[in-house]
Amino acid sequence: MSKRPTRADAARNYDKLVEAAQELFHVEGIEVALDKVAAEAGVGIGTLYRHFPNRTALVEATFRTYSAQIVDDGWRRLETESPDAALAGLFAAYMSTAGTKRGMKEAILAAVGDDAEVFDETRTRSRELTAAILEAGRRQGVFRDDVEPDDVSRLLGGLSMTCVPSDTTDTRDRLIKVVLDGLRPQD
Template identity: 40%
Template sequence: MRADARRNYERIVAVARELFAAKGTDVPLDEVVKRAGVGAGTLYRHFPNRDVLVEAVYREEIGAVADHGRKLAADAAPEDVMLLWFREQVRFFTRKKGLTFALRASLDQEHEVFSWAHGVLHEVADEVLAAARGHVRPEVTTVDLLRLGHGLCVATERATPEEAERMLEIVVSGLRPA
């Protein structure tokens, strides 16, 4: 992709991410075009329909969660990495729930974007679990972490920040060796 085309693509995705977070994924694409400072043709050249744009934003967001998880695995204290990882998952779900629902409504569960996201998150959860070894029960698996993270997201959906933090701490405490 040429440098100017890449800049336009990135600007469109960044603006769409902001607008989707503020107004939902049904925001008029004309508003994305206007805020991004590009023409409609530029938007549709990169994103032939709304679903393709939503998918691009979702990929960027999953990439950001993965990058954060990798940074935690590399830099966080082993005794803290689980709590920090689950906090990031809950934060992502809270911010991007509409994005995930929009994708699931428009794409079937076998779509490549979901298998890609699953693979990326599985890899990062492996890294997080490896970083926390010695501070988590030995029988805890990567799948356990992913399912617990999903469960925490659902459980904290309507919780106050204090309630959500308490649930996170309870789960992490239960993961620690006896």
């Protein structure tokens, strides 16, 4: 597993590489040439390999970063929005990156397996956020009492698996509304 380095210049290069990988993986897929990722980041291929000894390490770091961005945004939303709006934002974020992250997940599964540390890390962080959103929503009466964080995780995964490149924001929003309506208390 590749961790973000502590030296300032190394950390900047790491961040630039992951940012370039995010963009290129999204546009061209995870099989994009690594020298193209390095060029997009403005560093040499040797710098890329110092941080990421192989494609899988770069894919894992990019997957971790995508997931961290989604969860961090979810926590910010929970602080500033209603719990149901925060959960809708979480669903939308996962769905908007579903195609790219799905390709990454498959690559990690093929190279490392189901027990890859990055999966445990991201699931744990996402479930903590989901539990906090559900608890806040229950206190405000917007979510049913019988819904568990794992239920929402499965719904997130299921909706993400249905995403296709042609989906519009309206399509995603409609699906999210259907799910959120099912999480609301019944009258």
